[in-house]
Amino acid sequence: MAEEVNTMDMNALPTFFTQVTRQLALVEGEIRRLFHGRGKCWPGLEQLTCDWVDRQLIVNVFKEVDDAFLQQLASGLLAITQSELWLEKQGKAVAIQHRYAQGAPTEVVFGEFEHRPVVTELGCQYQLDIGRNQNFGLFLDMRLGREWVKQQAKGKRILNLFAYTCGFSVAAIEGGAEHVVNVDMARSSLNKGRDNHRLNGHDLSQVTFLAHDIFKSWGKIKKYGPYDMVIIDPPSFQKGSFALTKDYKKILRRLDELMAAGGDVMACVNSPxxxxxxLIESMQQEAPQLTFVRRLENPAEFNDVDSEAALKVMLFS
Structure with missing residues (x-):
């Protein structure tokens, strides 16, 4: 597994600007990761990412850098705003989010920054909240997972565990799911999920929101089943509530009683x-009735030198 790289090289910044410009030229109207230094494919830029969010560039810096680096970063970003490409894409603002600092403060470099934009992905709309939390409400590396759910959802009853802001649920209802049950301990995240469904004009009678600890709520969860699809996308670590390897197996153990015959499972993990x-071995041990089908690709823009360090989305049926 690749080691964490903490230093960044100011001399590598021209490569960053070139890649951001190249990817920006390719985007249409949807939210997209433009640069993914975290995949360690760009030496000296391992702690930088850049996203295109409702005609705004958001650059995330994950480790503290010196003032000279930040000044050159801001200068290069401003140069992009003076380009014909920026005009063509109708760019509105640029911001740098300091993810290493307390509260992950957002520094606006250009324009009037919209902190609560509505973005589009795969024809679905999502309300984001930028700068108030580490994560803005939609994990972009999971785009192809949401696409798969949307394609497979028609007529199905779906269980979405660790639902967060209900991205999978939105994709599922958009794809014709009969019903989706979203479970997450954070009521505030589920409330945002409800808003996301409303944004898309969905019938909320087809969606259930359970603000519960999964491990204390199997009875309630089972009541809404059996499920034709179960989505498991836990946080890598949630203090006091989820220890990844130990607790993942507890969930897999329950699949037999939760699922309809012939159902599918999307099991995800994003810990290096x-x-x-x-996941394959745990499924064999805890839910031998299910067979590994394939690993979903991650979006090309999330290329990683070590595929096992990146998001892993595994399909079973």
Whole structure:
């Protein structure tokens, strides 16, 4: 597994600007990751990412850098705003979010920054909240997972565990799901999920929101089943509530009683410390009735030198 790289090289910034410009030229109207230094494919830029969010560039810096680096970063971003490409894409604002600092403060470099934009992905709309939390409400590396759910959802009853802001649920209802049950301990996240469904004009009678601890609520969860699809996308670590390897197996153990015959499972893990093999072996141990089908690709823009350090989305049926 690749080691964490903490230093960044100011001399590598021209590569960053070139890549951001190249990817910006390719985007249409949807939200998109433009640069993913975290995949360690760009030496000296491992702690930088850049997203295109409702005609705004958001650059995330994950480790503290010196003033000279930040000044050159801001200068290069301003140069992009003076380009014909920026005019063509109708760019509105540029911001740098300091993810290493307390509260992840957002520094606006250009324009009037919209902190609560509505964005489009795969024809679905999502309300984001930028700068108030580490994560803005939609994990962009999961785009192809949401696409798969949307394609497979028609007529199905779906269980979405660790639902967060209900991105999978929105995709599922958009794809014709009969009903989706979203479970997450954070009521505030589920409330945002409800708003996301409203944004898309969905019938909320087809969606259930359970603000519960999964491990204390199997009875309630089972009541809405059996499910034709179960989505498991836990946080890598949630203090006091979820220890990844131990608790993941507890969920897999329940699948037999939750699922309809012939159902599908999307099992995800985004911790560099947990491999895809862990999911395959754990499923064999805890839910032998299910067979590994394939690993979903991650979006090309999230290329990683170590595929096992990146998001792993595993399909079983």
């Amino acid at each position: 410390a947990v491999t895809s093999e862990f």
